[in-house]
Amino acid sequence: MRIAILGFGSVGRGIARALLAKDLDITVTGLADSRSGIIDAGGIDLAAALAQKENGGPCGNAGVSPGDVVAKAEYDVLVEVTPTNVETGEPALGHIREALRRGRHVVTSNKGPIALAYPELRALAEANGVLLKYEATVCGAIPLIHAMQEGLAGNTISRLYGVFNGTCNYILTRMAAEGLTYEQALAEARDLGYAEADPTYDVEGIDAGVKLVILANALLDLHTTLDDVERTGITLLSPEALQLAEDQDCTIRLIGEIIPGAGVLRVSPRIIPKIHPLVVEGTLNAVTVEADLAGDLTFIGKGAGSAETASAVIGDLLYIQSRHVKGS
Amino acid sequence: MKLEMKDQPGQLVAALKPISAVGGNIIAVIHQRETSTPAEALDVQIVLELPEGRLPNLLELFREQGVSVVRIGEERLLYECTLIMIGHLMHTDLSDTVDQIDRTGSAEVTELSLVMPAIDAPSSARITIRSTTRAEMKRAIRILSAVAKQKDLLIIEPLEDA
Numbered sequence: 019m020r021i022a023i024l025g026f027g028s029v030g031r032g033i034a035r036a037l038l039a040k041d042l043d044i045t046v047t048g049l050a051d052s053r054s055g056i057i058d059a060g061g062i063d064l065a066a067a068l069a070q071k072e073n074g075g076p077c078g079n080a081g082v083s084p085g086d087v088v089a090k091a092e093y094d095v096l097v098e099v100t101p102t103n104v105e106t107g108e109p110a111l112g113h114i115r116e117a118l119r120r121g122r123h124v125v126t127s128n129k130g131p132i133a134l135a136y137p138e139l140r141a142l143a144e145a146n147g148v149l150l151k152y153e154a155t156v157c158g159a160i161p162l163i164h165a166m167q168e169g170l171a172g173n174t175i176s177r178l179y180g181v182f183n184g185t186c187n188y189i190l191t192r193m194a195a196e197g198l199t200y201e202q203a204l205a206e207a208r209d210l211g212y213a214e215a216d217p218t219y220d221v222e223g224i225d226a227g228v229k230l231v232i233l234a235n236a237l238l239d240l241h242t243t244l245d246d247v248e249r250t251g252i253t254l255l256s257p258e259a260l261q262l263a264e265d266q267d268c269t270i271r272l273i274g275e276i277i278p279g280a281g282v283l284r285v286s287p288r289i290i291p292k293i294h295p296l297v298v299e300g301t302l303n304a305v306t307v308e309a310d311l312a313g314d315l316t317f318i319g320k321g322a323g324s325a326e327t328a329s330a331v332i333g334d335l336l337y338i339q340s341r342h343v344k345g346s
Numbered sequence: 347m348k349l350e351m352k353d354q355p356g357q358l359v360a361a362l363k364p365i366s367a368v369g370g371n372i373i374a375v376i377h378q379r380e381t382s383t384p385a386e387a388l389d390v391q392i393v394l395e396l397p398e399g400r401l402p403n404l405l406e407l408f409r410e411q412g413v414s415v416v417r418i419g420e421e422r423l424l425y426e427c428t429l430i431m432i433g434h435l436m437h438t439d440l441s442d443t444v445d446q447i448d449r450t451g452s453a454e455v456t457e458l459s460l461v462m463p464a465i466d467a468p469s470s471a472r473i474t475i476r477s478t479t480r481a482e483m484k485r486a487i488r489i490l491s492a493v494a495k496q497k498d499l500l501i502i503e504p505l506e507d508a
Binding site: 179250254255256258259261262263265266268270271273286287288289290294296 | 463471503
């Protein structure tokens with residue numbers, strides 16, 4: 019199977035490393051970062067591209083744009099792993115549309131296009147007889163979307179809730195464990211690379227909200243946007259509040275929650291008993307799904323990271339490879 | 347509630363049956379002879395939980411059994427919910443915040459722990475509300491959320507309902 023990769027940051031490089039380490043019968047024929055690109059029908063030398071990128075250089079030639087790779091490279095699946103833009107979804111959205119129109123499958127880790135335009139993209143994929151997969155958009159390594167679409171296919175979901183943002187979970191874990199202020203815990207998260215220089219997207223609950231929108235639209239047949247999510251972040255939390263929770267054997271976590279029947283779509287800090295399965299430490303994610311036949315299921319795992327997100331992308335790729343790509 | 351019934355074999359069982367018939371749960375049965383009780387009658391005190399709105403039903407069944415209800419104790423506040431508030435709680439009139447819950451008549455603030463780390467810094471409080479029914483608890487939380495919005499306070503609700 020031939021793939022083209024857009025984006026050569028943490029996720030793209032994680033995929034390249036996994037492809038180099040494992041014999042998955044996948045050839046990369048196109049590759050682009052924000053500054054350069056390579057198209058090579060015979061297969062790109064990923065080790066060389068990785069080395070070049072890690073030395074601070076571009077992954078390919080300055081004359082080749084991501085648009086060129088999408089339009090001209092020979093591939094079965096476009097792997098779109100560029101950074102998320104939650105306002106417009108671009109430029110990823112345009113690239114995904116173009117690949118689907120060309121009759122190519124798409125696998126993405128990019129939340130923007132899926133949160134903003136899932137119904138349109140799904141219809142476009144169906145019209146062209148190809149698949150659109152997006153496991154990596156929600157909770158990194160946890161195969162939540164696959165579990166809900168395949169394993170829980172016959173179930174009605176009455177509630178879905180959990181810890182969707184590792185950055186917030188790290189900050190709250192540290193505030194509870196060490197009595198740190200929000201600002202101190204955030205500074206620590208930045209030092210460790212868990213938080214961006216501008217942490218708004220994480221700490222205001224936008225990231226968790228976008229994930230809820232993806233799950234609601236793609237798996238629960240709701241038609242929602244980020245504006246429909248009632249959203250409170252963690253920036254105002256005090257060490258005293260965490261101590262007050264601790265006095266009752268509880269703690270505080272940023273919880274995303276969907277109750278389809280009641281129209282609830284909400285991200286907010288919540289008081290939760292310390293023995294609750296959703297109380298996970300550090301940057302972990304955890305999600306509980308309440309299903310009518312299966313009962314309650316809780317998934318816990320790494321919500322971000324290079325290899326972890328690559329795991330989700332590669333899972334989607336192999337799903338497509340085993341079912342839909344002939345002669346691969 | 348305190349019941350009075352004939353002192354005959356089988357009467358106590360007959361009195362307890364209607365409770366399960368209306369979906370109630372008996373917590374305690376206290377049975378003692380009091381000097382004030384006529385010799386042929388028996389006094390029994392029962393502590394029970396009933397689903398909302400079933401009390402009239404139960405009283406009707408008791409009447410049919412010939413059991414008279416001497417006294418019904420106060421309905422207890424069965425539902426409890428603990429929340430945390432963060433913000434300028436004192437400057438925004440904490441007693442008014444509490445009062446807005448208490449004024450409902452069916453829910454009340456039963457506990458409050460307040461931490462004020464520094465002058466002019468936001469304070470944090472843990473507030474426990476009790477109510478007679480689940481619906482009243484939801485209403486109390488809605489009121490508190492509306493007050494919090496108005497006073498620019500952050501309310502942290504529990505993950506699970508009361």
